[in-house]
Amino acid sequence: MAEIKLTFTEEQYKKLVETIFLGSWMLNSTRLEDLDEEAEEIRELVLSRYKEANLEDKVVYQEEMEIHDLTIDYESELLDQYIEEYDEFSFWDKLVEKLTEKEMVQTFGADVVSAPLTDEMLKTQLELEEKIGQELEEKGITNLHLPLDKK
Known part of the structure; x- marks a missing residue:
């Protein structure tokens, strides 16, 4: 197997370390x-x-573990800087996706989840995503209502 050598400036290497940490975190955080x-x-x-x-x-x-690792302070800094923002964005994005899917199932039936979308379905999906996204952006989750069984 061929060996590849790269040369970095200190700043590029620091960015590589950040990227490696974030990629490794993404791959292994749920394992x-x-x-x-x-x-x-x-x-x-x-x-x-x-x-x-x-x-x-x-x-x-x-x-003791024979590994290199980020200092706790640096790791915390990266978590705060990148992952918190990513989690926040992902939450809202996934919420819009799931609420849209729920509305699509109510409108077109359960097959809409697995079947190819027609032009009409795709248009409806895009309109719902826009409407739900805008509503959540304006009012947050305060208008979400879950009909919970009150026993």
């Missing part, structure tokens, strides 16, 4: 024990060069 080992190997390879980029304040070597 309890079965981590993506290939991704972890790449993460380790990248993080192991931290001294060359003067990132001793952001990356540390954990001798």
Whole structure:
């Protein structure tokens, strides 16, 4: 297998470390024990060069586990900076998608979820997404009503 060598500036390397952390987090955040080992190997390879980029304040070597890792402060900074915003955006995007799907099923029947959409269905879906998205943007979730069984 051919070996590939890359050269980075310190700033590019720092961005690579951030990208590797975020990608690794995305791949492994929902896995309890079965981590993506290939991704972890790449993460380790990248993080192991931290001294060359003067990132001793952001990356540390954990001798007991024989791995490189981000400092807790740096990891928290990245979580706050990127993942919180991503989660917030994803929540609203997924909520619009699910509420639209619910309306589509009520309008066209349960087959709408698995069947190819007709032009009419697609037009209705886009209109619903726009309407639901706008409503949620203007009023948040305060207007959502779930008919809960009150026993």
